[in-house]
Amino acid sequence: xxxxxxxxxxxxxxxxxxxLCIVANILLYFPNGETKYASEDHLSRFVWFFSxxxxxxxxxxxxxxxxxxxxxxxxxxxxxxxxxGKRCVMLSSVLAALIGIAxxxxxxxxxxxxxxxxxxxxxxxxxxxxxxxxxEGEYLLDSSTWSQCVEPKHIVKWNxxxxxxxxxxxxxxxxxxxxxxxxxxLGGICGYCSSRQQQYDC
Numbered sequence: 001x002x003x004x005x006x007x008x009x010x011x012x013x014x015x016x017x018x019x020l021c022i023v024a025n026i027l028l029y030f031p032n033g034e035t036k037y038a039s040e041d042h043l044s045r046f047v048w049f050f051s052x053x054x055x056x057x058x059x060x061x062x063x064x065x066x067x068x069x070x071x072x073x074x075x076x077x078x079x080x081x082x083x084x085g086k087r088c089v090m091l092s093s094v095l096a097a098l099i100g101i102a103x104x105x106x107x108x109x110x111x112x113x114x115x116x117x118x119x120x121x122x123x124x125x126x127x128x129x130x131x132x133x134x135x136e137g138e139y140l141l142d143s144s145t146w147s148q149c150v151e152p153k154h155i156v157k158w159n160x161x162x163x164x165x166x167x168x169x170x171x172x173x174x175x176x177x178x179x180x181x182x183x184x185x186l187g188g189i190c191g192y193c194s195s196r197q198q199q200y201d202c
């Protein structure tokens with residue numbers, strides 16, 4: 001088994017997920033493609049936490065880049081054995097994975113809070129507020145109540161869809177980073193590649 005190749009695949013998946021997180025977060029700023037709600041501060045406060053741009057995006061790009069480059073990188077070796085340098089690289093990838101854990105975890109938490117509180121919208125009385133904040137997320141199970149938000153149009157569906165996407169993407173990123181922690185530890189202990197022909201012992 002080649003642990004470095006596995007890390008590279010994980011990195012490529014993470015990079016794609018990070019881009020999707022950034023796109024989903026950016027879309028939250030423009031309900032129905034309109035910019036006025038952002039300029040008038042009529043967006044959910046959790047939109048401004050940059051969970052997709054920062055947490056699930058930039059903080060995932062860093063470890064993803066490290067994982068993708070693992071097959072090319074190498075330490076200077078140890079005990080006179082070149083392959084021990086590969087072990088060093090695999091163990092160091094665990095630190096990058098921990099950064100990914102923090103970023104994806106942040107993305108999941110903020111997205112979950114954003115879903116639970118609901119969007120800022122103009123209600124039937126013409127007031128801008130968190131119409132569903134007191135429902136503790138129960139509005140998610142009853143779409144008939146979404147009509148209480150009259151502006152922006154379809155804002156509840158917009159927020160629920162995008163925050164759900166961020167929640168799912170962040171969860172997948174979290175799992176992949178956990179897998180890379182295990183992969184990095186095994187690669188550091190067993191060697192960069194483990195097979196009958198290759199024995200990397202210092």
